[in-house]
Amino acid sequence: MARIIAIANQKGGVGKTTTAINLAASLAIMEKKVLLVDCDPQGNATSGLGVDQAALDRSLYTVFFAPEMTPKAIINPVSPYLSLLPATTDLVAVELELVEKMAREYYLQDVLNTVQARFDYIILDCPPSLGLITLNALCAATEVLIPLQCEFFALEGLVKLRQTVEQVKKRLNPALEILGIALTMYDGRNRLSRQVKAEVERCFGTTVFSTMIPRNIRLSEAPSHGKSILHYDVKSKGAESYLALAKEVVRRKIRKKESTAYK
Ligand SMILES: Nc1ncnc2c1ncn2[C@@H]1O[C@H](COP(=O)(O)OP(=O)(O)OP(=O)(O)O)[C@@H](O)[C@H]1O
Numbered sequence: 001m002a003r004i005i006a007i008a009n010q011k012g013g014v015g016k017t018t019t020a021i022n023l024a025a026s027l028a029i030m031e032k033k034v035l036l037v038d039c040d041p042q043g044n045a046t047s048g049l050g051v052d053q054a055a056l057d058r059s060l061y062t063v064f065f066a067p068e069m070t071p072k073a074i075i076n077p078v079s080p081y082l083s084l085l086p087a088t089t090d091l092v093a094v095e096l097e098l099v100e101k102m103a104r105e106y107y108l109q110d111v112l113n114t115v116q117a118r119f120d121y122i123i124l125d126c127p128p129s130l131g132l133i134t135l136n137a138l139c140a141a142t143e144v145l146i147p148l149q150c151e152f153f154a155l156e157g158l159v160k161l162r163q164t165v166e167q168v169k170k171r172l173n174p175a176l177e178i179l180g181i182a183l184t185m186y187d188g189r190n191r192l193s194r195q196v197k198a199e200v201e202r203c204f205g206t207t208v209f210s211t212m213i214p215r216n217i218r219l220s221e222a223p224s225h226g227k228s229i230l231h232y233d234v235k236s237k238g239a240e241s242y243l244a245l246a247k248e249v250v251r252r253k254i255r256k257k258e259s260t261a262y263k
């Protein structure tokens with residue numbers, strides 16, 4: 001059964017989509033079968049992997065209220081080990097349509113249940129809000145990875161996000177755990193970057209991944225070519241760091257398993 005990892009942070013522009021695409025691509029390079037699910041109506045993960053949204057007649061929205069419909073027809077193969085469940089702008093309607101549904105937090109879980117056995121990892125790229133789509137992602141996932149940009153207000157948002165994850169765990173999805181916090185757009189020459197890193201590590205300890213994602217121009221160029229960083233410039237610092245992050249993600253699960261075995 002796939003590990004389902006939600007990439008979430010309600011703050012905009014912190015590197016969720018960049019992390020979702022490049023973590024998914026790095027796991028795929030490691031020959032893990034990966035499904036990247038674009039849960040954001042902006043569709044950045046979809047276009048960032050070179051899938052033309054305008055040409056799609058089916059997307060996550062199509063299966064959202066019809067999980068019995070085979071998602072097979074909606075999943076786009078990207079590379080031998082990487083597949084994409086794309087989003088189109090009509091996904092925005094889901095937030096409104098869910099409001100009046102019963103058990104509205106579990107619709108995405110129902111969709112993913114039907115495909116979970118076919119993948120090792122399912123990566124969910126969340127939108128920049130704590131609305132119903134993100135809530136659905138947190139109920140479908142077993143783990144949350146939080147990208148955190150090293151800037152002044154980063155920690156304030158993080159406290160709110162942690163509270164939300166705790167609430168979801170308590171009331172809706174007891175299996176949910178924070179997998180880790182990944183520092184993004186890190187610039188070691190910048191004092192603020194170093195201060196935020198120190199503060200986050202002081203507050204969150206080993207929850208913070210030891211791999212930091214540097215600010216790297218190649219990472220920002222790759223989506224306009226419809227490619228992950230591994231296919232765009234495998235020798236870049238960006239590629240190197242996402243591959244290292246993927247290795248940590250794989251290892252962290254093993255450690256978790258070991259620690260429960262000792263209990
Ligand atoms: N490590 C990095 N180095 C340089 N640029 C980056 C890096 N990570 C992300 N970016 C750029 O920063 C911008 C925001 O990144 P991204 O789209 O991944 O954030 P997001 O959290 O998904 O945004 P949103 O909240 O709108 O979904 C993009 O233009 C992206 O190319």
Ligand SMILES: [Mg+2]
Pocket residue numbers: 016017018040044126127
């Ligand atoms: Mg995004």
